[in-house]
Amino acid sequence: xxxxxxxxxxxxxxxTMLQKSGMRVGQIPEELNIDDPGLVIDVHRKYIExxxxxxxxxxxxxxxxxxxxxxxxxxxxQAIENARLARGSQDVKIALDIGPLGEMLEPLGxxxxxxxxxxxxxxxxAGRGADAIVIETMTDLYEVRAAVLAARENSPLPxxxxxxxxxxxxTFAGVSxxxxxxxxxxxxxxxxxxxxxxxxxxxxxxAKQLVTMTDLAIVxxxxxxxxxxDGSYDLAAADFAAGMEKIQQLGVKYVGGCCGTDEEYIRLxxxxxxxxxxxxxxxxxxxxxxxxxxxxxxxxxxxVGERLNPTGKKRYQQALMDGDIPYIVGQAVEQVDGxxxxxxxxVGFPGVDEAGMQRRLVKEIQAVLDTxxxxxxxxxxxxxxxxxxxxxxxIVNSVNGEDDSLEEIxxxxxxxxxxxxxxxxxxxxxxxxxxxxxEIAAKIVRAAAEYGIPKEDIYxxxxxxxxxxxxxxxxxxxxxxxxxxxxxxxRTVLGVSNISFGLPNxxxxxxxxxxMALYEGLDLAIINPNSRPMMETVRSFKVLRNEEGATEDFIxxxxxxxxxxAPEKAGDHTIASAVSRGLDQVVRAEVRQLLETMDELDIVDxxxxxxxxxxxxxxxxxxxxxxxxxxxxxxxxxxxxxxRDSISNKGRDAISKGDVLVATVKGDVHDIGKNIARVMMExxxxxxxxxxxxxxxxxxxxxxxxKNIRLVGLSALMTTTLDNMRExxxxxxxxxxxxxxxxxxxxxxxxxxxxxxxxxxxxxARADVExxxxxxxx
Amino acid sequence: xxxxxxxxxxxxxxxxxxxxGGEIPADTEAMIARATEEVMAGARAKYRCVEKAKDAAELxxxxxxxxxxxxxxxxxxxxxxxxxxxxxxxxxxxxxxxADLAYAVVxxxxxxxxxxxxxxxxxxxxxxxxxxxxxxxxxSPGYGDMPMSVxxxxxxxxxxxxxxGLTTTAGHIMIPRKSISAILGVSPLPQPKRAPGCxxxxxxxxxxxxxxxxxxxxxx
Numbered sequence: 001x002x003x004x005x006x007x008x009x010x011x012x013x014x015x016t017m018l019q020k021s022g023m024r025v026g027q028i029p030e031e032l033n034i035d036d037p038g039l040v041i042d043v044h045r046k047y048i049e050x051x052x053x054x055x056x057x058x059x060x061x062x063x064x065x066x067x068x069x070x071x072x073x074x075x076x077x078q079a080i081e082n083a084r085l086a087r088g089s090q091d092v093k094i095a096l097d098i099g100p101l102g103e104m105l106e107p108l109g110x111x112x113x114x115x116x117x118x119x120x121x122x123x124x125x126a127g128r129g130a131d132a133i134v135i136e137t138m139t140d141l142y143e144v145r146a147a148v149l150a151a152r153e154n155s156p157l158p159x160x161x162x163x164x165x166x167x168x169x170x171t172f173a174g175v176s177x178x179x180x181x182x183x184x185x186x187x188x189x190x191x192x193x194x195x196x197x198x199x200x201x202x203x204x205x206x207a208k209q210l211v212t213m214t215d216l217a218i219v220x221x222x223x224x225x226x227x228x229x230d231g232s233y234d235l236a237a238a239d240f241a242a243g244m245e246k247i248q249q250l251g252v253k254y255v256g257g258c259c260g261t262d263e264e265y266i267r268l269x270x271x272x273x274x275x276x277x278x279x280x281x282x283x284x285x286x287x288x289x290x291x292x293x294x295x296x297x298x299x300x301x302x303x304v305g306e307r308l309n310p311t312g313k314k315r316y317q318q319a320l321m322d323g324d325i326p327y328i329v330g331q332a333v334e335q336v337d338g339x340x341x342x343x344x345x346x347v348g349f350p351g352v353d354e355a356g357m358q359r360r361l362v363k364e365i366q367a368v369l370d371t372x373x374x375x376x377x378x379x380x381x382x383x384x385x386x387x388x389x390x391x392x393x394x395i396v397n398s399v400n401g402e403d404d405s406l407e408e409i410x411x412x413x414x415x416x417x418x419x420x421x422x423x424x425x426x427x428x429x430x431x432x433x434x435x436x437x438x439e440i441a442a443k444i445v446r447a448a449a450e451y452g453i454p455k456e457d458i459y460x461x462x463x464x465x466x467x468x469x470x471x472x473x474x475x476x477x478x479x480x481x482x483x484x485x486x487x488x489x490x491r492t493v494l495g496v497s498n499i500s501f502g503l504p505n506x507x508x509x510x511x512x513x514x515x516m517a518l519y520e521g522l523d524l525a526i527i528n529p530n531s532r533p534m535m536e537t538v539r540s541f542k543v544l545r546n547e548e549g550a551t552e553d554f555i556x557x558x559x560x561x562x563x564x565x566a567p568e569k570a571g572d573h574t575i576a577s578a579v580s581r582g583l584d585q586v587v588r589a590e591v592r593q594l595l596e597t598m599d600e601l602d603i604v605d606x607x608x609x610x611x612x613x614x615x616x617x618x619x620x621x622x623x624x625x626x627x628x629x630x631x632x633x634x635x636x637x638x639x640x641x642x643x644r645d646s647i648s649n650k651g652r653d654a655i656s657k658g659d660v661l662v663a664t665v666k667g668d669v670h671d672i673g674k675n676i677a678r679v680m681m682e683x684x685x686x687x688x689x690x691x692x693x694x695x696x697x698x699x700x701x702x703x704x705x706x707k708n709i710r711l712v713g714l715s716a717l718m719t720t721t722l723d724n725m726r727e728x729x730x731x732x733x734x735x736x737x738x739x740x741x742x743x744x745x746x747x748x749x750x751x752x753x754x755x756x757x758x759x760x761x762x763x764x765a766r767a768d769v770e771x772x773x774x775x776x777x778x
Numbered sequence: 779x780x781x782x783x784x785x786x787x788x789x790x791x792x793x794x795x796x797x798x799g800g801e802i803p804a805d806t807e808a809m810i811a812r813a814t815e816e817v818m819a820g821a822r823a824k825y826r827c828v829e830k831a832k833d834a835a836e837l838x839x840x841x842x843x844x845x846x847x848x849x850x851x852x853x854x855x856x857x858x859x860x861x862x863x864x865x866x867x868x869x870x871x872x873x874x875x876x877a878d879l880a881y882a883v884v885x886x887x888x889x890x891x892x893x894x895x896x897x898x899x900x901x902x903x904x905x906x907x908x909x910x911x912x913x914x915x916x917x918s919p920g921y922g923d924m925p926m927s928v929x930x931x932x933x934x935x936x937x938x939x940x941x942x943g944l945t946t947t948a949g950h951i952m953i954p955r956k957s958i959s960a961i962l963g964v965s966p967l968p969q970p971k972r973a974p975g976c977x978x979x980x981x982x983x984x985x986x987x988x989x990x991x992x993x994x995x996x997x998x
Binding site for chain 1: 780795796797798799800802803805806809822828835836839864865866868869871872873875876877879880881882883884886920926937939940941942943945946947948949950951953954955
């Protein structure tokens with residue numbers, strides 16, 4: 001907002017002042033800009049008189065969700081006008097103030113990222129007459145991302161962002177200073193900081209950390225201390241000013257006050273710090289990858305999970321084709337449980353809308369895991385779709401040495417502030433010698449620099465070739481890794497598993513190659529983290545290299561491995577008893593044995609289903625309860641997977657007892673009941689297409705039509721979303737008159753389900769199976 | 779205000795799991811124990827309570843319906859209350875729903891019981907604080923004839939978005955889901971506890987036992 005390096009005085013609270021000046025109960029403060037502009041102008045004037053050099057417009061909640069009587073554009077325009085009137089001819093800047101939308105974004109809430117972007121865009125377009133944009137009091141990094149992108153793409157004004165942290169150093173959404181700075185600091189903003197929630201005393205330590213993490217200008221705007229039960233704040237104006245002066249001395253350029261502060265607080269603070277030189281900061285810029293809540297600093301060896309990649313993985317390919325999100329997210333969770341610190345995500349497969357699938361999966365995965373993502377595609381539109389909705393700082397996998405690739409992809413890397421992998425290949429293919437690969441790597445690093453992407457953000461992939469077909473290739477790749485590191489000073493990455501293709505006992509080769517590559521200084525190892533030997537290699541290498549925390553990690557990973565009780569063996573159980581006790585390993589072993597002598601369908605009909613029926617009737621009679629029922633279904637399903645594999649290996653048609661579509665209706669986020677229904681039906685051999693929760697009505701109808709669905713299951717848990725259930729049913733019936741619809745959820749009853757036009761009311765976790773049996777006649 | 783979970787009612791957990799008697803197998807017990815530990819450690823529980831005069835103008839949007847009016851008949855003050863487990867638990871439940879659904883179901887039940895236990899703790903503390911006055915039962919949007927849309931003005935008076943990170947969806951669902959908002963009356967006279975019958979129960983709308991025509995005959 002001001003160029004010379006002097007301390008700039010911001011204003012104090014707007015709401016506090018309006019309340020004091022007699023704003024009436026229930027009034028929306030932003031609408032005062034129109035209803036009683038004099039009140040707002042008066043607050044601005046008081047702050048300017050007290051010494052504020054920047055005033056925030058009265059637009060904190062001026063969004064479509066919160067305004068009641070006036071359009072956003074009108075309120076924002078009038079708010080800027082009011083600020084101008086208060087400013088007159090004085091040298092004061094006007095900041096367009098933007099607060100949270102008031103509704104939680106996905107995945108916890110139902111507000112879509114794209115909708116949030118549009119809501120912010122509306123404010124920003126109306127606010128072009130300001131001198132700067134201030135996005136403040138944010139707790140959700142995703143909302144910040146939507147706001148910053150909207151600001152950047154629709155306004156030339158400089159952007160300042162502040163979030164509200166609790167005393168434990170995290171926002172309500174779990175965002176830390178590190179993840180905030182790492183993800184948002186590079187999105188082309190002018191200043192970053194902290195406001196609200198705490199007083200200057202509680203904020204001091206956080207401010208002290210923040211000034212070292214980034215070279216951006218810092219903004220600090222705390223409350224007047226901490227609130228008491230009656231809502232008043234505990235810090236007097238003089239104490240506030242004293243606390244803030246200490247914060248200014250850390251090298252903070254923009255200072256002001258939030259809730260509870262008034263013109264007196266600003267006056268006393270301005271007397272102390274206004275226009276003073278900003279002390280120099282000792283900056284060690286933060287760099288690394290991050291999700292909303294987890295930051296992985298650069299340096300150290302990182303395991304990147306390779307499993308979300310269709311190459312050679314039939315089941316994953318099928319899941320991409322079917323949109324089988326639970327399977328894919330399950331694979332992601334499994335890799336993280338295995339030890340992956342970053343997940344590679346590749347969805348490129350013929351027939352799959354790559355951009356759409358990237359967008360969807362990025363959202364689904366970040367909804368359940370805090371593991372940073374590596375977006376793997378060569379298609380610009382797929383990369384952009386993923387980078388835009390990724391709530392953090394990702395790695396782009398990848399660019400190569402071709403001009404087209406560099407020119408198309410590097411601008412995206414820069415725009416979304418990602419890190420990038422550069423492959424040492426170009427039009428000629430993969431060069432044979434390490435020197436030639438170094439040359440391509442050097443070209444990539446040079447090109448990146450032209451776009452303003454520093455070396456720290458680049459990983460060079462010297463490319464793993466299959467050693468069985470090119471025996472000299474492994475050593476050449478390793479030599480290239482060394483050269484790239486030594487001569488370019490960038491970090492390196494390798495996809496390891498390719499080395500052993502075509503050889504028996506692949507893991508032995510993979511393990512040795514990984515050890516050698518790590519010794520050459522490999523930074524990112526793209527491997528299968530579910531492979532115990534591979535993870536052992538990484539963890540032991542870290543110990544030997546004396547990495548910080550490596551020994552503790554090694555001990556916690558392997559120190560508690562007790563001599564396991566001899567696993568229960570197939571012979572100890574029948575399928576029935578194994579299913580009823582939920583022992584999936586045993587069910588598998590039993591099924592495997594039976595497959596030698598019995599037909600697949602017979603195993604299903606004579607063993608698995610009767611076992612499940614028995615469990616089901618135990619559940620209905622109250623002899624077992626819900627967790628056991630689910631475990632049993634899971635165990636039976638493990639057996640089913642084996643049977644499916646066996647059938648597909650024999651080249652026969654897959655067995656499915658019928659396709660069922662399930663969804664939790666629009667507006668509802670309670671999906672556990674729907675998940676249970678899915679697992680129950682899957683355990684009986686039905687193919688369940690699960691559209692997830694908060695599902696648009698149009699998506700249910702379209703999918704049902706596309707997939708020729710005969711049975712749809714809908715769930716809703718809240719009375720307020722039953723209308724959406726009814727509407728989904730109406731539209732399904734219009735498009736597919738003979739479709740059967742079953743509904744379930746705590747607020748439903750038999751009578752009500754009839755009233756809204758459903759065919760069946762599913763009263764508990766198992767009733768869906770009975771409906772499916774009737775509909776499909778099996 | 780930050781809050782510590784002191785105990786989680788085991789009966790409440792079993793209720794949420796629709797336990798109908800009989801032996802609880804060892805692995806289910808183990809899941810309950812693990813989930814209890816995880817919820818106690820992972821929750822970032824917070825609450826806020828404000829007191830208003832019953833005739834305060836700002837309560838007009840909140841005290842909607844005849845039922846709450848009846849409950850507050852003998853009261854001069856009203857307490858508004860919101861408590862939440864925070865957002866971390868939500869993510870935890872969703873993660874497990876993909877990896878181990880049975881455990882996710884247990885975790886969900888434990889979290890529901892935990893926020894209920896917290897509300898009970900606060901309730902007790904308030905009762906002590908206001909003695910010798912008496913408190914009514916807790917009444918929440920969605921009970922009786924009070925519309926769910928009361929949720930927004932109620933949370934606004936509690937400054938719940940800023941102070942607790944608690945918001946609602948367009949359909950008035952509280953996010954984070956493991957949250958309770960409530961209204962209590964303060965009266966100089968002893969207050970009748972709600973009838974132990976189904977009508978006064980907070981599980982009324984969702985109760986499976988009642989839907990089957992039965993009753994748990996749970997009495998206070």
